[in-house]
Amino acid sequence: MASSSKSAVSGWSEARRKIKKSKALYAMFAFPLVYFLIFHYAPMVGNLMAFQDYSIIKGFLGSPWAGTKYFEQFLNDSYFWQVVRNTVLLNLYSLIFFFPAPIVFALLLNELRLQLFKRFVQSITYIPHFLSTVVVAGMLVNFLSSDGLINQFRGMLGADSITFLSMPEWFRTIFIGSDIWQGLGWGSIIYLAALTGIDPTLYEAATIDGASRWRKMRHITIPGIMTVIMVMLLLNLGHMLSVGFEKILLLYSGPTYETADVIQTYVYRRGLIDSDFSFAAAVGIFQSVLSFVLVISANQLSKKFNGARLF
Numbered sequence: 069m070a071s072s073s074k075s076a077v078s079g080w081s082e083a084r085r086k087i088k089k090s091k092a093l094y095a096m097f098a099f100p101l102v103y104f105l106i107f108h109y110a111p112m113v114g115n116l117m118a119f120q121d122y123s124i125i126k127g128f129l130g131s132p133w134a135g136t137k138y139f140e141q142f143l144n145d146s147y148f149w150q151v152v153r154n155t156v157l158l159n160l161y162s163l164i165f166f167f168p169a170p171i172v173f174a175l176l177l178n179e180l181r182l183q184l185f186k187r188f189v190q191s192i193t194y195i196p197h198f199l200s201t202v203v204v205a206g207m208l209v210n211f212l213s214s215d216g217l218i219n220q221f222r223g224m225l226g227a228d229s230i231t232f233l234s235m236p237e238w239f240r241t242i243f244i245g246s247d248i249w250q251g252l253g254w255g256s257i258i259y260l261a262a263l264t265g266i267d268p269t270l271y272e273a274a275t276i277d278g279a280s281r282w283r284k285m286r287h288i289t290i291p292g293i294m295t296v297i298m299v300m301l302l303l304n305l306g307h308m309l310s311v312g313f314e315k316i317l318l319l320y321s322g323p324t325y326e327t328a329d330v331i332q333t334y335v336y337r338r339g340l341i342d343s344d345f346s347f348a349a350a351v352g353i354f355q356s357v358l359s360f361v362l363v364i365s366a367n368q369l370s371k372k373f374n375g376a377r378l379f
Contacts (some may be wrong), residue, residue, distance in 0.1 A: 078224055092164065140348035145158040147334060155330040159308045161244050162239035169248050170255030171297060175285060178263050208246055209233065219377035220325050233319060236327040243315065243328075259293055266290025266292035296331065298370050309355045 089095060094212040113128070118138055122130040142148060173193070180186040196204075211217045212232040232238045270288050279287070313332040320328035331351060339348025 090276050094228060111173060115349060116352055117346045118353050122346045122349075124345075125152060134346065138352060141347060142351050142354060147329070150326075151329055151331050151334045155309055155311060155332075156325055157327075158240060158243065158311045158330065161240055161365060162247065162311070163301075163304060164365045165244055166248050167301065171259055171293075173252055174256040174259035174263065175289060177260065178289065179285070182303065190241060190253060190256075193256070195253075196250040198255035199250065201314040202313070202318065205315055208242060208319060214240065226321040234321065234323045236324045239320065239324045239328045242317070243312070246315070247312065262293040263289065302363065302366050302370060305366040306359055308362050309359050 105314045116122075116128050119133060119135060120128070121137075122131045124336075136170050177186055177189065180189075199207075209216075213219070214231050218232070222229065230238075232242060245279075266289065270292075271284055274284050274288060298310055309331060310328055311332065313330075313336070316328055316330060317336065322334065332355075335348045335351045335355075338344045338351070
């Protein structure tokens with residue numbers, strides 16, 4: 069008994085010594101830890117609202133329980149299929165058009181031999197990433213308005229003016245196109261970093277064998293970054309039911325609800341504007357659970373067919 073007590077005291081002293089020795093590192097770690105505890109974990113208590121007839125006056129402890137009432141209400145809502153369809157389609161188009169764009173761009177940059185021009189192109193394509201969503205949305209509104217830059221060009225060619233942001237058939241094109249423009253350069257950084265890890269002797273051996281630049285890219289470069297591509301794909305699938313909420317909120321309007329209204333904007337209107345907190349919380353949990361299922365499923369499929377996985 070005495071030996072175990074002495075061992076515990078010794079262990080605690082050793083732990084204190086290590087903490088004191090690395091106190092600067094622990095102090096740096098404390099800031100992100102406190103941030104996640106306050107802004108990510110503490111708000112999870114709000115999920116209780118999804119199972120209550122929540123009242124701000126009564127609070128969590130005084131509000132009566134409602135079971136799965138609000139989940140059933142959402143599944144039977146007339147907007148259910150519309151917002152789910154719009155969310156899935158926007159993410160699907162993003163996977164088809166936006167996800168490969170930084171990969172292709174990184175491969176093309178990797179083939180450039182003039183380093184000065186390569187750095188210039190990288191710098192130019194990185195700039196849009198640092199523009200805020202509000203600025204980008206403002207630019208789109210100005211360029212695509214009835215008297216904006218795009219319609220001025222159309223007028224010079226003798227075409228009629230189009231109110232792009234009031235036409236539901238144009239919304240997805242505008243949204244995905246602006247995402248590609250804003251994220252192309254920044255998204256290529258991780259692939260450019262992965263490309264530096266490929267053994268250069270593989271290229272030398274392929275050159276000796278007479279392989280063209282296209283065959284080197286196909287058989288060495290792309291397989292060399294395939295693990296990174298699969299990991300990034302899995303991370304993107306985790307956000308399959310969440311899109312750029314801020315940009316949609318700034319760009320959509322009544323006429324474009326047909327294609328622009330997604331789960332997050334629907335939650336915003338029902339939760340904050342209509343003050344239906346319980347319903348909004350239920351929809352949020354529904355979205356999170358489906359996203360979790362998608363990540364788990366994609367991770368298992370990737371592990372089975374490619375060997376790459378997140379966990």
